[in-house]
Amino acid sequence: MWRGFVAALFAAVMAVGVAAPARADTWNPPANLVTPLNQVWQHVESTYGDLYGFRNYGWDQLFANKGYLNFCVRWDSPQPVTAQQRDAVHAQLARQYKKWMDAMAGHNNFPYASVPIKVVGWAVRDRNQLQWTDNSVDIYVNDIRENAPQCSEGCGRFFNRGGTYPRCPGGVPRHYDQSLWLTSGFGGGAGGDWGQRIGSEYFMGNLNSADVHIFLHEVGHTFGLDDFYDWTPSGVDRFIMKAGSSTVITEFDKWMLRDFWRHLKNRYGF
Numbered sequence: 001m002w003r004g005f006v007a008a009l010f011a012a013v014m015a016v017g018v019a020a021p022a023r024a025d026t027w028n029p030p031a032n033l034v035t036p037l038n039q040v041w042q043h044v045e046s047t048y049g050d051l052y053g054f055r056n057y058g059w060d061q062l063f064a065n066k067g068y069l070n071f072c073v074r075w076d077s078p079q080p081v082t083a084q085q086r087d088a089v090h091a092q093l094a095r096q097y098k099k100w101m102d103a104m105a106g107h108n109n110f111p112y113a114s115v116p117i118k119v120v121g122w123a124v125r126d127r128n129q130l131q132w133t134d135n136s137v138d139i140y141v142n143d144i145r146e147n148a149p150q151c152s153e154g155c156g157r158f159f160n161r162g163g164t165y166p167r168c169p170g171g172v173p174r175h176y177d178q179s180l181w182l183t184s185g186f187g188g189g190a191g192g193d194w195g196q197r198i199g200s201e202y203f204m205g206n207l208n209s210a211d212v213h214i215f216l217h218e219v220g221h222t223f224g225l226d227d228f229y230d231w232t233p234s235g236v237d238r239f240i241m242k243a244g245s246s247t248v249i250t251e252f253d254k255w256m257l258r259d260f261w262r263h264l265k266n267r268y269g270f
């Protein structure tokens with residue numbers, strides 16, 4: 001599900017002949033993916049309201065940080081969480097994220113060989129649910145938005161687009177770019193610039209799974225990738241962004257991610 005991208009006035013800014021010299025584009029998808037990739041990009045261009053003006057894709061967050069991403073876990077469940085589970089959530093989050101980021105490493109001037117993933121905070125209704133006493137993560141208690149616990153808005157990228165966090169006690173190092181929102185009894189998923197929302201039972205039940213496919217799909221949305229509810233590109237029928245058709249990131253998914261980078265990278269000087 002595609003949710004959370006705030007529509008903004010579309011400002012078409014055309015660079016006329018004075019653009020800085022761009023580095024060469026390395027664009028060499030497999031021959032059988034050229035046509036479907038072009039179809040996807042044409043569809044994105046014709047259906048996204050603010051494709052080239054939107055400034056909070058996962059890409060924007062990554063470059064604002066110069067190469068890492070921070071998370072808040074919104075624990076939207078009455079269940080307790082042990083320190084071991086906390087660390088396992090972090091580890092699985094990082095392992096899953098790496099699957100997408102590895103598609104970018106070394107590709108077409110993408111500058112980061114790896115993208116560290118850090119959980120800086122947990123949000124919960126009742127402090128007693130979190131069964132640890134160390135201060136390795138910031139803890140936010142009963143700060144409710146959308147009927148669910150959230151980390152401090154002063155620390156959240158979604159609420160602070162400027163890259164500074166004057167209302168965050170820990171400042172930039174303790175800010176969060178995305179929320180991993182784990183909701184009890186929630187089926188399916190949602191993803192956007194604000195993060196990913198999936199069922200808490202689903203995620204906790206897949207802490208050792210190789211591919212947490214609903215989560216992987218939602219991360220695709222965070223980086224701008226679209227859904228395919230009503231059409232399928234030519235010659236490709238199984239890929240993770242086509243919900244229900246694949247439980248793993250496929251070559252086509254990787255090339256869609258790379259295509260997004262290809263079309264956005266000049267905003268970061270590449």
Ligand SMILES: [Zn+2]
Nearest residue numbers: 001002217227
């Ligand atoms: Zn979706």
